Amino acid sequence: MKRDRQTRSKLRRTVGLILVLWATFILAGGAFVLSRTNHSYVYTPSMYPTIPPGSMIFVEHEPSYHVGEVIEFHANGLVWAHRLIAIKPNGDLVTKGDNPASRPDVFDPPLRMNDIIGKVVYAPKFLGFPQLFIHHPAYAWKWFVFELGVIGKVILGLAVGLLVWFAFTRKPKQTSSSSATESTPTQPTTVE
Numbered sequence: 001m002k003r004d005r006q007t008r009s010k011l012r013r014t015v016g017l018i019l020v021l022w023a024t025f026i027l028a029g030g031a032f033v034l035s036r037t038n039h040s041y042v043y044t045p046s047m048y049p050t051i052p053p054g055s056m057i058f059v060e061h062e063p064s065y066h067v068g069e070v071i072e073f074h075a076n077g078l079v080w081a082h083r084l085i086a087i088k089p090n091g092d093l094v095t096k097g098d099n100p101a102s103r104p105d106v107f108d109p110p111l112r113m114n115d116i117i118g119k120v121v122y123a124p125k126f127l128g129f130p131q132l133f134i135h136h137p138a139y140a141w142k143w144f145v146f147e148l149g150v151i152g153k154v155i156l157g158l159a160v161g162l163l164v165w166f167a168f169t170r171k172p173k174q175t176s177s178s179s180a181t182e183s184t185p186t187q188p189t190t191v192e
Helices: 002-036 129-135 137-169 177-183
Strands: 039-041 056-060 070-075 078-087 093-096 116-122
Touching (some): 070 093, 129 137
Antiparallel strands (some): 039 056, 056 116, 070 078
């Protein structure tokens, strides 16, 4: 019985260590990638379903941009990421989100090539959720649950259940009563 407890205790410590190392590796790798790239997170559904809220977009500056590309740009004091749908003869750019409810953007002053930050080259889902949760927690939770789908919700539920199970089945370490009584000092006796 004692050997089974020791084996389970070693297994729990090993699993815990592996989880901590895995999380550290993921966080360190993510921090490294984010510190070396031009990126931002998406917090509106204007590009849904192509780039949903909670995605992180990575951009690269290009010498020229073409109709059909998703670009990141400055306009009206904000940073946007929409699809370039037209280049007017006077050089004004027309952009629009991919969401079917979106209409072509109207900016004052009109969007020009020098307002473009870069072309979106990669937009992985879920990577932007940490920043989205920090800035807009309720909105982020709504989109996170929506984007998970059925399988993701089942996996999330199992992961949370496993963590709760580990937390509540773990027994505190007990000290043996003999060592506790041996280490307590006795009251000195006075002799008169």
